[in-house]
Amino acid sequence: MDSAQLDKYLESYEGATLEFKRSLHFAENIARTLCGFANSFGGQLIVGVEKKDGKTVIAGIPNPDEEDQKLAQIMAQLNPRPYLQSHRLVKDEKTILVISVQPVPFSEVCFYKKTIYRRVGSINSEVTGSDVVTFLQQRGTISFEDNRSSASLSDLDENKIRDLLKNRGINPRQHEPIVWTAILGSLGVANTLGDFFLKNSAVFFFAKDITQFYMNPEVRVVKFKGKKKSLETREYDERLIDTLPELLSKVFKKVREKAGISSKIMDGKRVESPMIPDEVLREALTNAVGHRDYFDPNGITIEIYDDRIEVTNPGSLLPGLTLKNFTEVRKARNPVIHRLLNDSNWGESLNLGIKAMYRTMRQSKLPDPEFEELGGIFKVTLYGALSEKKARPYGQLNERQEKAIEYLQKRSVISAPQLAKIAEISHPTAIRDLNDLVAQGVLDKVGRYRSSKYILGKKDKNIKQIMI
Secondary structure, eight states, rough: OOHHHHHHTTSSSSSSTTESSSOOSHHHHHHHHHHHTTTTEEEEEEEEEEETEEEEEOOOOSSHHHHHHHHHHHTTTEEEEOOOEEOOOOOOOOEEEEEEOOOOOOOOEEEEETTEEEEEEEEEEEOOTHHHHHHHHTTTTSSSTBBBOOOOGGBBBHHHHHHHHHHHTHHHGGGGSSOOOHHHHTTTTEEEEEEEEBBBBHHHHHBGGGTTTTTEEEEEEEEEESOOOOOTTTEEEEEEOOOOHHHHHEEEEEHHHOOOOEEEEETEEEEEEESSSSSHHHHHHHHHHSOTTTTTSSSEEOOOOOSSEEEEEEEOOOOOOOOOTTTSSOOOOSSHHHHHHHHTTTTTTHHHHHHHHHHHHTTTTTTOOOOEOOOEEEEEEOOOOTTOOOOTTOOOHHHHHHHHHHHHHHHHHHHHHHHHHHOOOOOHHHHHHHHHHHHSSEEEEEEEEEGGGEESSSOOOHHHHOOO
């Protein structure tokens, strides 16, 4: 923290990650703020400053050591204690205390006097009643896949378990007689410490009849004639439900069938291909099934139009993820489900396929996929050849990106500020240009946020061919 950063904060308004206090005298209010920061996105508590009529008033703190003692007493009442750093800075010849609070891990929750607080705008909101369950679900502290199921071993299909073991390179015949409780425990779908019980994830993958236990692993496939949704244009409507690997197989075949074949002229020849490349459709469906919120009773919906396919699933992005960073930050709402989908050959690795989706769509001369977060629902739109959206050419670099490549060939690493200076462009434009190269597979991104760096990608070392 330096004076330039402090000035930036002082010019800002209080919000989810910033609050001003004249002193630490009102300990309860301070504790709620620290707790709220810890349970949200972290934040800065600036002591010795207050806002009056929209103006910043520097009051200062007369005894910094005394304020540090008060802070220690307040922190002792938080459980677990969030990590924080305290900085003393001088502004207008007055001492200001800047307290930087880090968020606790998503698997933990910070309490103040046995109460949970979170930041809602500039307010410390108490989490009570049924909101506690929702809050814990959103943080991933309560996991649907790990919850105890009412199913027993007799409700599982042994052949489905054998198939998954084979996909993992294990020959079940070499382990006869198979101790199913141990196998299920090693897969993470059963509790073997103390009383044995199956988890929901076991039912989702191995149940003989999943409808005896749950109806929300359902996918609704709807086909519309034309480019608009209406009752009159609806041609097909079916709901599919099954254990997850079998469900994905059914849905993939059905969507591919109903989307049909697109034709286009390439190099003077008529070429027929699926409306959406198979690998892109597969990734979109796997992500919807693997990342959806299974606490939500609603299912996944897939709408097929003449020019696009829309896939929507229950569940917002996890805390800390945004539409800008979710392709880079690896987090899973259902890590066991996602791992078992990978073992079932329905995914390569968490989120790694998103960049491949961009790359494949551009190589196929199709528009980029579009991702949206719509209040508890996540949506991806895949555009086909009949879409009016323009495709972005794969491998076609603009002048600014060529400068970035030339710089990397000499120095091996580049940052957005460096490209902004070299190409004489704004910082946001530099970020877009570099991230576009990442999407194409030309560059790899290292680090996060302000520390992000870019290096030449492992898959596209032949940069000269790309730049032609």
